Amino acid sequence: MKVLICVEERGGTLFNGRRTSSDRNVSRDMLREAGSLLPEGRLLSPEAVMAEGKRLWISPFSKKLFRGKGDYLVIVDDPLQEASEDEAHDKRFMSGQTITVFVEDLPLAPYEKDIQELVLYRWNRTYPFDRKLDIDLSQYRLTEKSELAGFSHDIITKERYIRKNDQTEGTSRKGGDEDD
Amino acid sequence: MIKRFFIWLIALAFLMTMLSGCHREEEEEGSSDYGFSLVEESSEQKSEEKQESSSDTSEEESDGETNEPGSVETQLEDIYYVSPDEYEDFGADTIPAFAGYTYAVIHDNIPYFTDEEIEEALEGPYEDYSDLDELDRCGRAMASLSRELMPTGSRGDIYWIHPSGWQKNSGYERSHLIAFQLAGENDNERNLVTGTHFFNNDGMRPFEEMVGDYVREYNAMVLYRVTPIFADDELVCRGALMEGWSLEDGGDDICFCVFIYNVFDPSEHTLIDYETGETYEGDLEIAVSEGLAGGITEANTSEKGDGEVHVYIVNKRSNVFHYPDCSGVAKMSDKNKMRFTGTREEAIEAGYYPCPQCNP
Numbered sequence: 245m246k247v248l249i250c251v252e253e254r255g256g257t258l259f260n261g262r263r264t265s266s267d268r269n270v271s272r273d274m275l276r277e278a279g280s281l282l283p284e285g286r287l288l289s290p291e292a293v294m295a296e297g298k299r300l301w302i303s304p305f306s307k308k309l310f311r312g313k314g315d316y317l318v319i320v321d322d323p324l325q326e327a328s329e330d331e332a333h334d335k336r337f338m339s340g341q342t343i344t345v346f347v348e349d350l351p352l353a354p355y356e357k358d359i360q361e362l363v364l365y366r367w368n369r370t371y372p373f374d375r376k377l378d379i380d381l382s383q384y385r386l387t388e389k390s391e392l393a394g395f396s397h398d399i400i401t402k403e404r405y406i407r408k409n410d411q412t413e414g415t416s417r418k419g420g421d422e423d424d
Numbered sequence: 425m426i427k428r429f430f431i432w433l434i435a436l437a438f439l440m441t442m443l444s445g446c447h448r449e450e451e452e453e454g455s456s457d458y459g460f461s462l463v464e465e466s467s468e469q470k471s472e473e474k475q476e477s478s479s480d481t482s483e484e485e486s487d488g489e490t491n492e493p494g495s496v497e498t499q500l501e502d503i504y505y506v507s508p509d510e511y512e513d514f515g516a517d518t519i520p521a522f523a524g525y526t527y528a529v530i531h532d533n534i535p536y537f538t539d540e541e542i543e544e545a546l547e548g549p550y551e552d553y554s555d556l557d558e559l560d561r562c563g564r565a566m567a568s569l570s571r572e573l574m575p576t577g578s579r580g581d582i583y584w585i586h587p588s589g590w591q592k593n594s595g596y597e598r599s600h601l602i603a604f605q606l607a608g609e610n611d612n613e614r615n616l617v618t619g620t621h622f623f624n625n626d627g628m629r630p631f632e633e634m635v636g637d638y639v640r641e642y643n644a645m646v647l648y649r650v651t652p653i654f655a656d657d658e659l660v661c662r663g664a665l666m667e668g669w670s671l672e673d674g675g676d677d678i679c680f681c682v683f684i685y686n687v688f689d690p691s692e693h694t695l696i697d698y699e700t701g702e703t704y705e706g707d708l709e710i711a712v713s714e715g716l717a718g719g720i721t722e723a724n725t726s727e728k729g730d731g732e733v734h735v736y737i738v739n740k741r742s743n744v745f746h747y748p749d750c751s752g753v754a755k756m757s758d759k760n761k762m763r764f765t766g767t768r769e770e771a772i773e774a775g776y777y778p779c780p781q782c783n784p
Contacts, residue, residue, distance in 0.1 A: 252630075260533045260680055265637050371634045372527070372680070396641035 245327050246361040248274050248346040249377065253366075256373020263348055264371035267394040271309045273402070274300055277363060278344040280316045290315035297341050301327050305349040324350055328358040353378045359407060365392075366401040383408055511536030516655035516662055519683060519719025521777035522712045523742045524690065526627035527666075527682040532755075535667035535681045537647055545647040546671050549573050551607050553614035559659060561588045562617050564651040565601035568671070569635065571643050575608030582611045589618040589659030589701030595694065596701075599624040601650040601664065603632040606639075617652050618660050618701055620688045627684035628666065635668050638678055645671040646678050653683070655720045658698035661686055662718065687717050713772065731767055736784055738762045738776055745771050750782035 251257055252264050275281040279298035280288050293299055299316055301323040310317055320326045327343040342360065352359065356379055364381075384405035392400045507530045508514050514536070520528040537545075545568035554563025567573065582598050590596065599619030602609060609615045619628075628650075635646050647669045652661035663686045670678035687708055688694040695706040695717060711717040736745040737753045740760045746753050753761070764771055768784060778784050 259634070260529075262677055262679065264634060266641060267637075268641065367637075369633045369637065370630045372630045372682070396637045 245324075245331055245355070245358045246277065246342050246344045246363065247324070247352060247359050248277055248344065248363045248365070249352070250348070250365040250367065251377055252369055252371040252373060254370065254373070255376040256371060257348065257377060258375035259372045260374065261349075264373055265367050265369065265397070266309055267367075267397050267400060269392060269395050270365050270400060273365075273392060274344075274346050275310075275313065275316055278316070287316070297343070301343055301345040303347075303349060306346055322350065323347070324352070324355040324358075328355050331358065351378050356407075362405040362407075364403040364405065366403065367397055368399060368401060369397065381405065507531040511651075514651075514653070514665055516653055516720050519653065519662060521742075521744055521779075522685055522687065522708070522718035523744070523777070526622060527684045529681070530665065530683050531681045533681050534675075534679065535647070535649070535669050537649070537667065537669055542647060542669070542671065544568075545645065549645065551602065551609070553601075553609075553612060556588075556614060559588060559657060561654055561659065561661075562601060562614055562652050564649060565615055566649040567602055567607050567647075569606055569639055569646045569648050571639060573607045574636070574639070575604060575610075579604045580610050582616065585611055585613050585616050587613070587616045587618045589698070591618075591701045591703070594701070594703045595620065595688065595692075597621055597624045599628065601652065602648065603628070603636070605636050606632060606648065617664070617686075619686050620696070622689045623663065623684055623686040626689070628664070631666055631668065631680065631682070631684075635678060638670065642677075644673075644677075647671055655698060660696055660698045660701045662698060662720075663687075685718060713777070731769070733765060733767055734784065736764045736766075736771055736776075738764045738771075743776050744779050745776040745784060746779040747782045747784045750779055750784075752779055752782065 249257065250263070250265070250270065256264055258264065272281065275287070276283070278300035279296070280293045280300070282288065287293075288296070288298065293316055299318045300310070301318045301320065302310070303321060303323055304319055307317075307319060323345045324347060327345050331341075331343055359379075362379075362384060364377075385408050386403055387406050388402075388404035390402050392402050394400045508518050509531075514530070520530075522528075547568075549568050549570040549572050551565075551567035551573060553565045556562060585598055587598060590598075596618050597620065598616050600609065601615050601617060604610055635648060638644060639646055647667075649665075649667045651665040653663055653665060654661050663684050665681070665683050667681045668678050669675045687696065688703070690708045693705055693707060694703050695708065695711050696703055698717075708717060735748060737748050737750070737756070738745045738761075739752075739756055740762050744752075745764060764774070764776070766774075768778070771784075772778070
């Protein structure tokens with residue numbers, strides 16, 4: 245499972261039950277991460293997205309950020325739980341494909357064992373927060389860091405992590421991806 | 425068949441309730457690590473608390489749901505205090521005890537705006553600043569924020585403004601009530617107060633950034649009010665009440681009501697003489713307990729202790745202690761409650777702050 249999450253400067257995610265921030269360019273990049281938005285900026289057809297399993301999984305809380313993109317989403321109450329169950333099922337009976345989940349209002353820790361890849365969008369701002377990222381990033385290896393121009397934010401930093409004890413880490417290292 | 429299914433469902437729900445109750449009791453026992461005696465709640469007390477909780481408005485109940493999205497790690501969970509019901513009643517004597525954070529949540533994080541104020545704000549952007557009072561102090565600043573009000577250029581100099589209580593070379597910052605980035609007011613003396621970096625940058629700025637980015641992202645409107653709170657004739661404010669409410673979606677995206685403390689960072693060991701603005705060396709925690717920083721409540725300033733042993737309820741997060749029948753206890757989550765048996769003096773010595781509302 246690939247998990248996407250947005251954090252403010254100190255790791256905060258929510259304040260008073262509300263997201264601390266949003267940016268349409270990040271929402272768009274999330275569809276790219278799910279595979280439904282091609283690198284040249286063109287969206288796959290809804291049929292292709294459905295057939296290839298490239299929809300982004302979210303909870304109803306995040307729906308507002310993807311207005312008009314319903315065909316590219318799987319909206320379920322607990323996307324982490326359902327995606328991890330779905331992946332487990334697929335691995336046993338089918339070829340298996342990584343599901344991309346965007347999380348705002350749910351804890352990550354209970355599903356940490358199922359997270360193969362974590363993509364962190366840093367707002368590079370300090371916002372008030374009363375909920376924060378609940379996993380220890382030192383258990384992950386940073387494999388990629390890039391910058392994204394936001395619509396309402398100057399620069400958003402995007403970081404890609406792989407779990408240190410994940411088997412996929414070995415594959416990544418063979419590829420010479422040593423940047424931490 | 426259907427009837428049997430429902431009976432089975434009810435039995436399952438009952439079993440789940442019993443299990444969750446056991447879990448809560450385990451957590452309560454765990455709090456004995458703090459070294460104070462824990463006593464069992466009587467069934468009568470439990471019933472009273474339940475009644476008080478259920479008398480809350482439905483609005484508060486629904487907010488409670490959105491405020492607890494699962495078990496995500498919390499930073500400031502339950503730093504909630506009993507607040508006045510009316511905006512006009514919020515003053516230096518109702519400021520919550522400083523608990524080490526830059527801000528305290530007021531009025532369940534719901535701004536005090538009236539329906540009329542919201543309707544007026546929806547008519548279009550505006551900004552309104554109170555006249556300076558007879559001591560040249562600022563009053564509340566209010567705006568219906570939108571992109572139209574935001575500045576297009578960079579901020580100019582404001583060094584020539586000397587807000588009330590301003591002292592040169594004392595480590596103060598000229599603090600905008602409504603940030604320049606939100607309404608473009610640069611050197612408006614009715615919008616500038618004497619504040620610390622802890623107040624201006626660490627306290628106010630995160631809320632300003634959150635509101636500013638939201639307005640820019642959605643081209644949306646936010647009703648916004650900042651009220652500096654002065655005690656008596658003091659020239660430096662004890663802090664500011666900040667309120668924000670996203671207008672078009674009825675507060676779905678932006679909704680807050682917080683008090684930001686105007687104190688130096690506790691690690692600086694610098695205190696403010698709020699009457700004059702002069703600064704001096706000292707311990708913030710002691711100053712707070714003596715009413716010389718944070719709020720000036722009777723609980724903070726009086727020598728009230730009767731030397732008798734009481735049972736108090738301590739909020740483990742905020743370290744504020746209450747009488748068991750204080751309405752603040754009803755709003756506290758069970759996992760943050762801890763019973764403390766001792767005198768008022770012993771509670772304060774143990775590092776707890778008396779609740780400004782029930783004044784134990």
